[in-house]
Amino acid sequence: MEELTVPQGRFALTRHPVRANDPLRAWDAADEYILRHVAPMPWAQSPDAALLVVNDGSGALATALAKHRPRSLTDSYLAHAATRANLARNRVDPAAVALLTSFDALPSALDVVLLKVPKSLSLLEDQLHRLRPALRPDTVVIGAAMAKHIHTSTLDLFERIVGPTRTSLAEKKARLIVSEPSATLKPPRNPWPRAYTVPGSGEVITGHAGVFSPDHFDVGTRFFLEQLLARYARAPLAGAVVDLGCGNGVVGTLTALRNPGVTVTFIDESYRAVASAEATFRANAGPDRAARFVVGNSLFELSEGAPIARGSVDVILNNPPFHSEQAMGDETAREMFVASHAALRAGGELWVVGNLHLAYEKHLKRVFGACDTVAANGKFAVLRATRR
Ligand SMILES: C[S@@+](CC[C@H](N)C(=O)[O-])C[C@H]1O[C@@H](n2cnc3c(N)ncnc32)[C@H](O)[C@@H]1O
Structure with missing residues (x-):
């Protein structure tokens, strides 16, 4: 060392x-x-x-x-x-x-x-x-x-x-x-946190400073949600869902709003992200809808509360970090895929969005044995891997 x-x-x-x-x-x-x-x-x-x-x-x-x-x-x-x-x-x-x-x-x-x-x-x-x-x-x-x-x-x-x-x-x-701190300086107003409105449906999404895409709907996240929500439009999803690497919580919140039978656990390693996700969820789903907001490393190292039981989760939604203060390459994404496989029940699904060049499908195939490309555009792929 x-x-x-x-x-x-x-x-x-x-x-x-x-x-x-x-x-x-x-x-x-x-x-x-x-x-x-x-x-x-x-x-x-x-x-x-x-x-x-x-x-x-x-x-x-x-x-x-x-x-x-x-x-x-x-x-x-x-x-x-x-x-x-x-x-x-x-x-x-x-x-x-x-x-x-x-x-x-x-x-x-x-x-x-x-x-x-x-x-x-x-x-x-x-x-x-x-x-x-x-x-x-x-x-x-x-x-x-x-x-x-x-x-x-x-x-x-x-x-x-x-x-x-x-x-x-x-x-x-x-x-x-x-x-040198100045006693006479009048600092400007702190503009954080910020918010944006989801085009078309109008949900207000809150983002604290430093969180992924805090003030606009990220194009990759948007593509992910379009595919995910379309897939479950006719036969809504139910059960335990994890928004893994939740950021501002837009993915888990919109999923919960369109699928009343799901209970979402929002996880992120950033305290600001988890606070943003909680603000986003509460503003749109109200004070009484069950949800969990927890800071931690991926799925099995949570800062508080009950651990996620292996084989217990129905669907995991993941837009993995690809470059951040804490991660340089795709090693966090790969660790998330392995943890997701362990956390899902048989038949449970991991949904992933990533830049095409990251080629997450090859890692997902290795961990899950197979991986479907749900949709791809010129820039992003939405992938789904099912636990056998
Ligand atoms: C690309 S952002 C996606 C945010 C949000 N889900 C979205 O699609 O807009 C990836 C997120 O993963 C979080 N993250 C990074 N490393 C993590 C880890 N080890 N465990 C949990 N979350 C992590 C980052 O803080 C960031 O919020």
Whole structure:
């Protein structure tokens, strides 16, 4: 296992889930840069500074800075799981780091904020708005990212929401952003969450910042729903349905509205996605319709409540992640297909939509033995695999 070597020490770190031959490390040059940069700072000499780390992908920052008893805020279940595992691996008391999700309250004042700049500009925008009330003029605010992810628009957000902002020289293709909270600045209104209306049927879909397609109907999702809803228009679906990787919940919600006999479980590894799905579902299906909203990794690692029993699910709906903060290739999709096969009852169906070039059918054939192409257009394929 590779080790991160920084002034704070040497730390063995892995991503979550741990995969054989994972091409990605559990940290990047921006983590190393920020840890080197803060090591000589006055606050880093005392354990008492109120420190918040944000978007710490696998817990590299929280583990290296654990003596400050940081809070670690991320929207990702996988990042929290990796942080817990890495603290244990490096024999750090798990209680040293308080894990916060996107909607948890922040302390009223912070001394230091170390923020890994996310690829999603909207997520950064909303996070800076939520952080703003805890910033004082002397709060140290440092962002870090690989230089290719820092744009003028990134710096504009820091300038408009936090205060005067400058960038460091690049080191190993990483850059720091140093922002001074201004007491006189009047930040603009936070535009998040946003919503859109489904053309034709009029359902209002809510999306928090950072969630997949938060403010418009994604073309792939739309194609998926057209095929799925047409298939069950005459003989409605009933039973247990899972919207796996639910995002804003549009797939599970429209399925539930058109098929009154289904009960949908919405699952996503993003807290913002699950909150969006719950808002979408409740706004359209009302307060009393049964549904479950749960954060977790795929189907069998849920953050709370009853596990999904193997062989218990009638239909799983899945528009897999193909490129995100947490996933680079199709390994998450492949893990979802294997988990779906285990979760479905005999005769149960997994419905998948993907870009044609991702060729999910070959993985589905391997896992399920067969796979139908329900429809394909120039860009997407809708696939169905049935558990035998
Ligand atoms: C392409 S989006 C699809 C969103 C929505 N179902 C739609 O069609 O509009 C993929 C979703 O999978 C989620 N995801 C990524 N990795 C996951 C994992 N390991 N477990 C559960 N959900 C995951 C992402 O957060 C994202 O919301």
